[in-house]
Amino acid sequence: MASTSYRPAAISLDADALRRYLDGPYREVRELTRRILSQPEHAPVQGLPTDEYRELVLERMRMLAAEGQTGMGFPVEYGGGGDVGASIAAFETLAHGDLSLLVKCGVQFGLWGGALLHLGTKRHHDLYLEQTIRADLPGCFAMTEIGHGSDVQSLGTTATYDPKTDEFVINTPDRAATKHYIGNAAVHGRIAAVFAQLIVGTEKPGVHAFIVPLRDADGTPLPGVTIEDCGEKIGLNGVDNGMLSFDHVRIPREALLNRYADVTPEGVYESDIENPNRRFFTMIGTLIQGRVCVGGAAGNAAKNALTIAVRHGLKRRQFGPPGGESETLLLDYRTHQRRLLPLLAKSYALHFAQEEVAAKLHVAFSGGEFSERDQRELESYAAGLKAITTWHATETIQQSREACGGFGYLAENRFAALKADTDVFTTFEGDNWILYQLVAKGLLTDYKDQFASMDQPALVRFVAGQVVETVVEKSLARQLIGALVDVLPASDDERELRDRGYQGELLRWREEHILASVARRLKSGIDNGFDPFRVFNFCQDHVIHTARAHVERKVFDAFVAGIDRCEDPQLKEALGQLCDLYALSTIEADRGWYLEHGRLTTQRSKRITTEVNLLCMDVREQARELVDAFGIPDEVLAAPIALP
Amino acid sequence: MASTSYRPAAISLDADALRRYLDGPYREVRELTRRILSQPEHAPVQGLPTDEYRELVLERMRMLAAEGQTGMGFPVEYGGGGDVGASIAAFETLAHGDLSLLVKCGVQFGLWGGALLHLGTKRHHDLYLEQTIRADLPGCFAMTEIGHGSDVQSLGTTATYDPKTDEFVINTPDRAATKHYIGNAAVHGRIAAVFAQLIVGTEKPGVHAFIVPLRDADGTPLPGVTIEDCGEKIGLNGVDNGMLSFDHVRIPREALLNRYADVTPEGVYESDIENPNRRFFTMIGTLIQGRVCVGGAAGNAAKNALTIAVRHGLKRRQFGPPGGESETLLLDYRTHQRRLLPLLAKSYALHFAQEEVAAKLHVAFSGGEFSERDQRELESYAAGLKAITTWHATETIQQSREACGGFGYLAENRFAALKADTDVFTTFEGDNWILYQLVAKGLLTDYKDQFASMDQPALVRFVAGQVVETVVEKSLARQLIGALVDVLPASDDERELRDRGYQGELLRWREEHILASVARRLKSGIDNGFDPFRVFNFCQDHVIHTARAHVERKVFDAFVAGIDRCEDPQLKEALGQLCDLYALSTIEADRGWYLEHGRLTTQRSKRITTEVNLLCMDVREQARELVDAFGIPDEVLAAPIALP
Incomplete structure (x- = not known):
């Protein structure tokens, strides 16, 4: 029996032809990604200290961005490729290589970039999309909290509208409301989409997302923003997960990602979707x-x-x-x-x-x-x-x-x-x-x-x-x-x-x-x-x-x-x-x-x-x-x- | 339903009483081990560089040995406790702590010490057991090869008897016969029980174990012994696994672990167990x-x-x-x-x-x-x-x-x-x-x-x-x-x-x-x-x-x-x-x-x-x-x- 088969091999299979069939309509994107990952600059690394590993992964992400590899799903007018399918194919293929790089890209382009694109409107896109696609503006997706992961509707962070100054006040009321496990937060993130319970006067229309700057150009956390490092994880240690908490941080009213709901300067909450549950799940659905x-x-x-x-x-x-x-x-x-x-x-x-x-x-x-x-x-x-x-x-x-x-x-x-x-x-x-x-x-x-x-x-x-x-x-x-x-x-x-x-x-x-x-x-x-x-x-x-x-x-x-x-x-x-x-x-x-x-x-x-x-x-x-x-x-x- | 129970709790269970019952006859041994592991010197460590981790584990093993923790299964006359059951209970309990320490102890006392004890005779015990129990003589159990893990009877390393000098010649004929994954080998091991195909004249009576020194007092590999590091593993990186190969290394005839078989100075192979298969599995059975x-x-x-x-x-x-x-x-x-x-x-x-x-x-x-x-x-x-x-x-x-x-x-x-x-x-x-x-x-x-x-x-x-x-x-x-x-x-x-x-x-x-x-x-x-x-x-x-x-x-x-x-x-x-x-x-x-x-x-x-x-x-x-x-x-x- 050993290596010879006991049943005649019925099929003479051409692995290349099968690969082309599996690659499907985005074959070129997949081949490009494989070529990039095959370069020595992307060779697997082992045993790097966490600090160095995180920097290497950032650098590699920027290399991918420079090749146009990471913007395929974003609108052409902001320097993207305008092809969502291509962006998924590219992302999937990255998974053959270092998975910290994959997840770092997922955070930067999928979560932060995706929140900006799908929950924001033109004013947000104009301000941030181009830098985001180029990986020049490392961003975070600050949803999960210590107290709530799966049950997003129960988040504790608040965003209270102050009509006197036309601002929202982002606040972390207790330890359980600290944002947890936020990718890009521990070291690189400059800005975040923060999910918080909106409070407008006496109204509490549920969880909405807000753009909150985290660090200045030198990387120093901004006043009122506390950042902690989540530390070592089982794996993915090339991704800098961190914790974020906010002490009455003020952001302009326009920082609300307002595709599905907005607040007027007078402090009136407006949304085309009346049911708050439905509104929440519409927002989540874009993710x-x-x-x-x-x-x-x-x-x-x-x-x-x-x-x-x-x-x-x-x-x-x-x-x-x-x-x-x-x-x-x-x-x-x-x-x-x-x-x-x-x-x-x-x-x-x-x-x-x-x-x-x-x-x-x-x-x-x-x-x-x-x-x-x-x-x-x-x-x-x-x-x-x-x-x-x-x-x-x-x-x-x-x-x-x-x-x-x-x-x-x-x-x-x-x-x-x-x-x-x-x-x-x-x-x-x-x-x-x-x-x-x-x-x-x-x-x-x-x-x-x-x-x-x-x-x-x-x-x-x-x-x-x-x-x-x-x-x-x-x-x-x-x-x-x-x-x-x-x-x-x-x-x-x-x-x-x-x-x-x-x-x-x-x-x-x-x-x-x-x-x-x-x-x-x-x-x-x-x-x-x-x-x-x-x-x-x-x-x-x-x-x-x-x-x-x-x-x-x-x-x-x-x-x-x-x-x-x-x-x-x-x-x-x-x-x-x-x-x-x-x-x-x-x-x-x-x-x-x-x-x-x-x-x-x-x-x-x-x-x-x-x-x-x-x-x-x-x-x-x-x-x-x-x-x-x-x-x-x-x-x-x-x-x-x-x-x- | 929440936290209150929907069915009446029928049993009021005393966790301490149950612990005592689970601890069984070796309760004191288990409690001693838990107390030792609870000391700050045994606190879990994370992210140590491999070199330091290996040294720490060696040091901790020596601390355990000093407490008499690791010799319980060895004969009293060599400083052991003479109680196999106690040694197993102690070992099991170690598994609540750092598993590199557990495996290092397993290699030193279970595998190397066990081979010495069960396959050797008084002459080997007198020479090595006491130092082994004190962890002063780090030893290896060199069975597995690159080419053969599970199929031990097919090992390639040879031990050829030379009647002219009354020695065995230990040799690694090819890469596949290189000893692989040998714990204690990469850094600390001074000596090894090496499993090899015995050759006495024209007779080839199968796999036997031999004591082969690996390093001198300074830690330098002895002539003819080549040692490589297996490198990083998924885990257990506090254990220094290595590869060993032997280039016609000569050891005295008495280095054969001769409990079940021996070679006379004249080059006659002798064993009470005639069937070679049966002999091999009797030896293996002691493990x-x-x-x-x-x-x-x-x-x-x-x-x-x-x-x-x-x-x-x-x-x-x-x-x-x-x-x-x-x-x-x-x-x-x-x-x-x-x-x-x-x-x-x-x-x-x-x-x-x-x-x-x-x-x-x-x-x-x-x-x-x-x-x-x-x-x-x-x-x-x-x-x-x-x-x-x-x-x-x-x-x-x-x-x-x-x-x-x-x-x-x-x-x-x-x-x-x-x-x-x-x-x-x-x-x-x-x-x-x-x-x-x-x-x-x-x-x-x-x-x-x-x-x-x-x-x-x-x-x-x-x-x-x-x-x-x-x-x-x-x-x-x-x-x-x-x-x-x-x-x-x-x-x-x-x-x-x-x-x-x-x-x-x-x-x-x-x-x-x-x-x-x-x-x-x-x-x-x-x-x-x-x-x-x-x-x-x-x-x-x-x-x-x-x-x-x-x-x-x-x-x-x-x-x-x-x-x-x-x-x-x-x-x-x-x-x-x-x-x-x-x-x-x-x-x-x-x-x-x-x-x-x-x-x-x-x-x-x-x-x-x-x-x-x-x-x-x-x-x-x-x-x-x-x-x-x-x-x-x-x-x-x-x-x-x-x-x-």
């Missing part, structure tokens, strides 16, 4: 790009790990048949295939989903046809994909490290940085558990207007009162059909496990069944007189399962669409095998649920396990080409065990 | 203590993480019922309970299993009654427990980090070190996948003489030829009984899920069923004429499942025994809840398998999920006491989010 970018970056970081582990598994031999000429390649062992190849398949699946969500975002931000409902669905998709992809990255990097044994533990082989730097991806830009709840809310309310703004009790009441007649019954109807198909005695034998239609049916059936059942549970809790908050909490694990089932199905659909678009029969076949492996290993992982709900017979469930094993053997034959097609240059990958 | 110690250390590292995350979850509030007085504690959310509390229960289960394996090892090493078969079962138990516990640590630390959100990402909160330092535990002292295969081999051969030495094809042939009539049929018989119980229509309703006898039955049934079925598959592969190596590889995932089911059941039995021994009714009740949670969440995680094999009905499977949720709510009421009972002093825990 969707951050989630799309983090998801894409996590996906590419996982590809680094898989490339290293798969190449190592195709070089390293251990044990083997007695008397055999050589030992057996690691990747020829079943458990090794099982550990890595379903994750490789999922990486491909997530790649196509990421391409899809980025394309939708491009349309939404480029003034394409996009209804409000489309916008809500997009926010939900971005949230769900961010969660599934960042968890995938954590798992894949860990498995890949273990699959490389002791070699994986040496810092030179890159897992040290990959593990440490990506670990917070599951937490920042929305904690994954909160994001999955957001996804489930969308499903349970059928993306009703401003579903995101509903708190848990409101959601439960909404579901109990309204939706059971619409979403749920629609789902139940489909479910009945599904159940009928299922009880046909021949159904198990007649459908091929590699039939993509059948796979999709299984994934969709699960999604709808769980959705209907969680809706029924929420409704019955209310009907039985329980407190809605408590009802929600009792169903929380079920709610999370709803979201996961939905996102896994969306990812499958995106993969299928990506295969359908492909015109090269060999690529199509290779991608098809990966898609089968993604679908069947996803179903296998939840086969307990399918069996519990009578959707799989025990025989069929076992057959899925057998089929996953066979698919691993098939995919193993193209494993080298499949990781090479990720297109990560050797200089960027930089792990000795993965190089020739 | 079992390392696995027991790593398992115990991993378990305690996981307790650190849980203590931090549970305490944080009982302080941190986010969101909450509208109009409520305060937000809800994280640990009152179902998903938060689900993430942490089954892991807490498993930590308790593993604690009792660890206590059991350490006690058996103590008996075995203290000349107690211990048959050869007992020895083999103990080796298997130690291997399996090391695997399950180190994976548990990886998972628990990751979940705990995520459960602390951004706070968990700050280095001061300890997860940086916990994650990085423990990551290699799944790899060293036997890669977990290899260890699980060893466990399965023991089961498949019913611990036949030297089962460990069988390679995969030999195992397959053995199973096919002999065992199906014994182990398997015995299993099948029990299985039939199980199946009969199972088909009784009332069985599902009659058994309480919290009935410990029923839980044990489910776990045992799974173990025996999988064992029988993998044996049948191996046999049928041979009967159908397939190559045994290939047959084994096809079943490898199934083999791993066999081991996991076995180890999970052993852990359950150890937990039950620990509860049975307990005389305090309140502790007993609290431990009982945890045991229910461990058992049912273990079964829930494999419910797909139970359903596939008709052992659970779909209704019962769903009820298990419900019961796990309820148990999480019960355990949550004692969560604070349950982590406090781990007894980790605040000075050692040192994470600000976990302190008052």
Whole structure:
């Protein structure tokens, strides 16, 4: 068996052709980014003292800015490229390299630049955008506080309008309201978008964003601004995270980022969006790009790990048949295939989903046809994909490290940085558990207007009162059909496990069944007189399962669409095998649920396990080409065990 | 709901009493170790340059040695304590503190000292043991090579006997034979136990260990010895791992560690153990203590993480019922309970299993009654427990980090070190996948003489030829009984899920069923004429499942025994809840398998999920006491989010 295959290699796969297909419409942007990262100035660094590392990352960010690499998503009139899709592609590709640089760029151009662009108006753009794009004005996105991370509506910082001087007074009332974890704040930031509770006279219309200068030209904090360093983190130590607090700092009235709401000189609050919840979530919604970018970056970081582990598994031999000429390649062992190849398949699946969500975002931000409902669905998709992809990255990097044994533990082989730097991806830009709840809310309310703004009790009441007649019954109807198909005695034998239609049916059936059942549970809790908050909490694990089932199905659909678009029969076949492996290993992982709900017979469930094993053997034959097609240059990958 | 409990707290738990019970017979040793670690000299350090960190760790190791802390397992006549059990308890407890110090001690006293003690004879003990115990003679355990880690029998280093000079010539023939990852080698090691292929004339009797001096009194490498630094690792950077190669280095004949084999001055090889495989595995078997110690250390590292995350979850509030007085504690959310509390229960289960394996090892090493078969079962138990516990640590630390959100990402909160330092535990002292295969081999051969030495094809042939009539049929018989119980229509309703006898039955049934079925598959592969190596590889995932089911059941039995021994009714009740949670969440995680094999009905499977949720709510009421009972002093825990 050893290195020769026991099943004929059916596919002769051209890694370059596959790379070009994966690169998609933004191939040139991706190639440019890879070329830049391959230069010696961007070589991975290890063990730099934090101070030096932070300066190096700033310098590298400026080098990227000088190449026009970081402004692609900003308007042309301010020196940008005017192409949101290109900016996402560029950002994602940066994730093959140093992740501190990636996150520093995310803070500067995505968060600070994004707040300026999307929440501000022309007066803010004129003042700051050009310098921001050139990285000459390092800025912060000061939202999170010590006391509140995920629950942004409960922030404690205040911005009180003083009509006498036409100013806002920014204030940190207590330690819990100190801005925390703010990237760019500890050393480099000169200015910040500060999120604070607006107070206008007796009115408190909720959280708004304000531009607040932090440091003077020498880097000295301005009067009333206190800056602390967050110190060492698990990873990303090239990013200078800090804490900010404000002691009655006065800023002009015009410093309110006033795209969605404004205050007149007379102290009258004005907004086109009357409902304060809805207003808040409209503002927050513009930050969707951050989630799309983090998801894409996590996906590419996982590809680094898989490339290293798969190449190592195709070089390293251990044990083997007695008397055999050589030992057996690691990747020829079943458990090794099982550990890595379903994750490789999922990486491909997530790649196509990421391409899809980025394309939708491009349309939404480029003034394409996009209804409000489309916008809500997009926010939900971005949230769900961010969660599934960042968890995938954590798992894949860990498995890949273990699959490389002791070699994986040496810092030179890159897992040290990959593990440490990506670990917070599951937490920042929305904690994954909160994001999955957001996804489930969308499903349970059928993306009703401003579903995101509903708190848990409101959601439960909404579901109990309204939706059971619409979403749920629609789902139940489909479910009945599904159940009928299922009880046909021949159904198990007649459908091929590699039939993509059948796979999709299984994934969709699960999604709808769980959705209907969680809706029924929420409704019955209310009907039985329980407190809605408590009802929600009792169903929380079920709610999370709803979201996961939905996102896994969306990812499958995106993969299928990506295969359908492909015109090269060999690529199509290779991608098809990966898609089968993604679908069947996803179903296998939840086969307990399918069996519990009578959707799989025990025989069929076992057959899925057998089929996953066979698919691993098939995919193993193209494993080298499949990781090479990720297109990560050797200089960027930089792990000795993965190089020739 | 918020912070008040929705179910009456049934148990008033005394954390101190529980700590004393957990500490068991070696309470004083554990308390001494905790006191030492609480001293300011042992305070956690962050961000030290590697050189300084290595020196600090050496100094701290010498401080421990001066306290008599590290010699407990060595013979009294050489200045040791003569108590193996005490040495394990002390080592485990060290794992609450800096893990580089733990591993440095493991290398010096466990590996180098252990090789000297168990593979050497009086002449070696007289020369080196006393200095070793005092940490005055830093030593190395030079087994792993670049080319071979897990497959020790294939090492490339040679030791050729030269009868003319009565010496062995130690040589590294090629780069692949370079000793790799050797702790203490890069800077401090003065001497090493080197594992090499012995060559005596034309005879090649396999791998043996030799004492080879590495550096002179000034620290300069001796002639013929080349030492390289392994460089930065993911973690454990206070341990100086290095590479060693030997260019025809001559050592006296007496430097062979000759407990199991010797060479006469005339060049005659002599051993009481004729079979070379069996001899090799007898030598390796003496190293079992390392696995027991790593398992115990991993378990305690996981307790650190849980203590931090549970305490944080009982302080941190986010969101909450509208109009409520305060937000809800994280640990009152179902998903938060689900993430942490089954892991807490498993930590308790593993604690009792660890206590059991350490006690058996103590008996075995203290000349107690211990048959050869007992020895083999103990080796298997130690291997399996090391695997399950180190994976548990990886998972628990990751979940705990995520459960602390951004706070968990700050280095001061300890997860940086916990994650990085423990990551290699799944790899060293036997890669977990290899260890699980060893466990399965023991089961498949019913611990036949030297089962460990069988390679995969030999195992397959053995199973096919002999065992199906014994182990398997015995299993099948029990299985039939199980199946009969199972088909009784009332069985599902009659058994309480919290009935410990029923839980044990489910776990045992799974173990025996999988064992029988993998044996049948191996046999049928041979009967159908397939190559045994290939047959084994096809079943490898199934083999791993066999081991996991076995180890999970052993852990359950150890937990039950620990509860049975307990005389305090309140502790007993609290431990009982945890045991229910461990058992049912273990079964829930494999419910797909139970359903596939008709052992659970779909209704019962769903009820298990419900019961796990309820148990999480019960355990949550004692969560604070349950982590406090781990007894980790605040000075050692040192994470600000976990302190008052």
